[in-house]
Amino acid sequence: MSEILKANLLSPIVLAFALGVTARLVRSELQLPKDLYTSLSIYLLFALGLKGGVELSHAAYATIAGPAAVTLLLGCLTPVTSYLVLRYVGRLDAANAAAIAAHYGSVSAVTFIAAQTFVTSVGAAPEGFMPTLLTLLESPGIHIALAIGALQAGSRGSFGETLHEILTARTMVLLVGGLLVGYLMGEHGWQAVAPFFDGGFKGALTLFILEMGIVAADRLADLRQVGLFLIGFGVVMPVVHGALGAALGTLAGLSTGGSTMLAAMAASASYIAAPPAARMNLPTANPTYYLTAALAITFPFNVTVGIPLYYQIARTLHGGA
């Protein structure tokens, strides 16, 4: 475990993240232009969708059914466990508990990519259809948590409008659209675009993560405001959900790499799709709580220690050392 952890801590992703955090801590004016940040996220998500779609075009449907089912199960479970812990252990009010649960019930695409990069680098290549599972996990968690919030905190907001917003958000259009384009163009089409979408992928990811470090460091000052419970929650909840994801992935027949990625997906907290949905539907919830927990606690935890830990759990479940 310590070998793997060390290798991960010295990976370009973690080092770039650390550089971003450091830059902000020493008050450097370094910041990626907003348009570049947006462009990089479009590139990364579309590349992820395309590659996943190509893989999907030569996958057997029978092998996807089980993993897809456990992914949806995770999408329904994680918002509920998050809500119960926040509400009854953390004693947060219903609106705040539901808003944070929406983030932890959904998934972070960047954590997904970091996990994919990690398992590939340790030689445990995951199944090619993993991006399909990512799209399945994005929306249910947000809806379930917001529905709990609507019942418990009496929030307003229309279900249909929120569903439309999540399904037509940039992330979903690029991922689902990319999967479809990749599926239709197949291996032959992929060869033509691979130099751009595959060759530059890790470099673009590293640059994107640098900005993530800066954004996360911006929130470090808010840690005092969110309190010890939420800091603990941001670390313990991902480990619980990650272990559950690794176990369900293994049960559904995923490889060690695939189970690790499902674990990382279950453990991650959305910070792109969930915040606007929570803001619109649960206006009394404090955005500082959910943004700080997802961005400044859970995301850094997952990319540094979490993913190697989930890999270790998945390996043990698969009978490895």
Add this chain to the structure above:
Amino acid sequence: MHTVTLKLITIVAEAVLKEPLIRALRDAGATGYTLTEVRGEGSRGRRTGELPGDNVRLEALVGPTSVEVVLRMLEERYFPNYAVVAWVADVGVVRGEKYA
């Protein structure tokens, strides 16, 4: 040149309210609007979103009844829980008959 006196309503709000506010302006009878992305800080601190600090500034030329409708809507729906600032000014508008 002949001008018509109208109300210029300016709303600065967190970016997440962009669509609902545009819809509300239209419903209140505004025939158009101007949207700018702006940055700033107020009593509610930084704005929510994947990148902090972004607000939208909406400006629309409307008649006095529409202005009342918009302000009441802001008061009922958004002032209690969101970062929203709004102000109204009398302005002399060229070709003003287009807007009222």
